[in-house]
Amino acid sequence: MLSEPLTLYKLMILYMLKQVKFPLTNSQISDFFLSKEYTTYFTLQQALSELTDAHLIQVETTQNSTLYEITREGEDTLGFFGKKISELIVQDMNEYLKENKVRMRDEVSTLADYYRSTNQDYTVRCEIREGRASLLKLEISVPDEKQAEQMCHQWQESSQVIYATILRELTQKEM
Numbered sequence: 001m002l003s004e005p006l007t008l009y010k011l012m013i014l015y016m017l018k019q020v021k022f023p024l025t026n027s028q029i030s031d032f033f034l035s036k037e038y039t040t041y042f043t044l045q046q047a048l049s050e051l052t053d054a055h056l057i058q059v060e061t062t063q064n065s066t067l068y069e070i071t072r073e074g075e076d077t078l079g080f081f082g083k084k085i086s087e088l089i090v091q092d093m094n095e096y097l098k099e100n101k102v103r104m105r106d107e108v109s110t111l112a113d114y115y116r117s118t119n120q121d122y123t124v125r126c127e128i129r130e131g132r133a134s135l136l137k138l139e140i141s142v143p144d145e146k147q148a149e150q151m152c153h154q155w156q157e158s159s160q161v162i163y164a165t166i167l168r169e170l171t172q173k174e175m
Contacts (some may be wrong), residue, residue: 009039009047010056011085012093014078017057017070019097020104022132026066028104032096062113069132110159112152117141122148126155128163136163 016032017024026048033044048068051057056074060067070078097104114124122145126138142148155162 005039006043006047006050008085008089009033009044010051011078011081012038012089013047013051013068014056014070014074015082015085015090016093016097017068018075018078019093020101022105022129023060023067023069023108024104025108026068028100028107029068032093036092036096062111067108110156112155114142114145114148114152116145124148124151124155126151126159128159136166 012033013029016029029048030041030044033039034041039047048057051074052059052068054073055071056077057068058071060069109129111127111129112124114122117123122142124138124140124142126136126140127134128136140151142151
């Protein structure tokens with residue numbers, strides 16, 4: 001086991017990101033660490049920040065969340081130092097991931113974000129991902145921020161129906 005707790009938390013984060021083949025949100029990572037009482041929220045955020053600064057993880061920020069993925073350098077680092085994580089902690093992480101992996105994957109597979117465009121309306125970006133691959137990306141222009149926020153929220157609930165409808169409409173028509 002490591003004598004430096006922050007180093008252990010960093011290795012644990014790298015381990016979790018390596019075990020799942022999709023990005024994890026800040027809240028998903030925090031949920032594990034805080035529910036198991038490994039550390040405080042602020043210490044966890046420090047560990048995430050230092051991992052990002054060292055290019056061991058990469059960050060993608062959207063309106064709704066921050067997504068983290070392990071980089072090649074992070075995988076190498078975990079390969080060198082991963083054995084320093086105790087077996088009990090590894091078992092704890094594996095159990096947590098086994099119980100929550102489907103929910104966690106589903107949470108990061110539908111993304112929605114918006115921004116103010118140059119002509120003063122809002123552009124809503126919606127995406128469905130499978131792992132790291134994008135299955136569908138939509139950009140829709142809307143007149144106001146309230147509508148953009150509503151569309152982002154609704155995307156989480158309607159994305160699968162919209163995706164199925166688009167596929168059906170584009171593949172059923174004969175040329």
